[in-house]
Amino acid sequence: MxxxxxxxxxxxxxxxxxxxxxxxxxxxxxxxxxxxxxxxxxxxxxxxxxxxxxxxxxxxxxxxxxxxxxxxxxxxxxxxxxxxxxxxxxxxxxxxxxxxxxxxxxxxxxxxxxxxxxxxxxxxxxxxxxxxxxxxxxxxxMLIRDEFIFTKKIHVEEVHTILFLLDHVRTIDMLQKLSEYDFNLKVVIANGFEEGEMVKSQIYGSNINYYTENELLDIVPECDMGIISYTQIMYDLLGTGLPMIGIVLTRIDVVHGRILAREGLVETMGAAGIVDVFDMLNTIKTFARNIHERSKMQHNMNVLVSRNTKDNVAYRIEELFKS
Structure with missing residues (x-):
């Protein structure tokens, strides 16, 4: 070998x-x-x-x-x-x-x-x-872990439960306001997010539960949509078919979001900490109501993942090693 x-x-x-x-x-x-x-x-x-x-x-x-x-x-x-x-x-x-x-x-x-x-x-x-x-x-x-590709795809329907990735201080205000709405929130605290314990002690309720990154795959099937920053976790979640809204945290995220949105793979939202949080919440509520758009997004994800790009990358690498 x-x-x-x-x-x-x-x-x-x-x-x-x-x-x-x-x-x-x-x-x-x-x-x-x-x-x-x-x-x-x-x-x-x-x-x-x-x-x-x-x-x-x-x-x-x-x-x-x-x-x-x-x-x-x-x-x-x-x-x-x-x-x-x-x-x-x-x-x-x-x-x-x-x-x-x-x-x-x-x-x-x-x-x-x-x-x-x-x-x-x-x-x-x-x-x-x-x-x-x-x-x-x-x-x-694209490099997506197998377990995310082969997990059972969710059925797109009315939104009751939202997956929220907490990985930056700019997203805390949004989480606080979102917790006041009639959604169940499954909040994944990113590895290395030092303010995670503080957030857990200050934002809590019967509709909010916190998880680690290691528990991510276990809770995805229980969610109807996600609010995720532009990280590798977003790419893994493309494999699950979970409709997502992307949170802009850096300047490069603006470009990243525009390209993913153009391909129908994510709904864009303004920059956290810059755009008014209530405007961002309106985007979340509108997306949650739009079953057609979420279904179309999941279809686009499934088509993309079916291309088996990871296998092609591995094949090209192995051919290079042999040359």
């Missing part, structure tokens, strides 16, 4: 997104590849996630990273990390057979054999890479 080292590191926002999408990719690659994950020893929660999924995990310290990767000389390397270290990049190019980067921002030159950008907005980016470097991006490179 082809040997593959996958280096993953936590991101500041949506902390485990690299681990989620590399898990999604590894679910296919492991059929023909011997996979080892390489993780920063300080990323304890993320490491436990991978071990729970029965992956082989190696840990590194910052001071010993180059010595650690030397043990995998001649293997293939996939990197999904926010860390930018030119010395590491140069070293990897020299010792690995093929090198692949998961890159969202297109903000630096990358000397590698393939770039994968699994975000929809990637189609609007232009990578400055050699002609020999393959770029896979957008809807052709």
């Amino acid at each position: 082809m040997k593959v080292l996958i280096k993953v590191d936590e991101y500041k926002r949506n902390r485990l997104k690299a681990f989620y999408r590399m898990d999604a990719l590894a679910q296919v690659l492991k059929q023909n590849c011997d996979i080892t994950f390489l993780c920063n020893q300080d990323n304890r929660e993320s490491i436990e996630y991978l071990k729970m999924r029965n992956y082989n995990v190696e840990e590194y310290s910052e001071s010993r990273l180059l010595q650690k990767v030397d043990r995998f000389r001649g293997s293939n390397l996939i990197i999904d990390s926010p860390n930018k270290m030119s010395s590491f990049d140069t070293h990897c190019k020299r010792i690995f057979n093929k090198t692949i980067y998961i890159d969202e921002k297109c903000d630096r030159p990358l000397h590698c054999d393939m770039i994968i950008n699994p975000l929809f907005l990637a189609k609007e980016l232009k990578y400055l890479v050699p002609a020999s470097c393959l770029v896979m991006s957008g809807e052709d490179a």
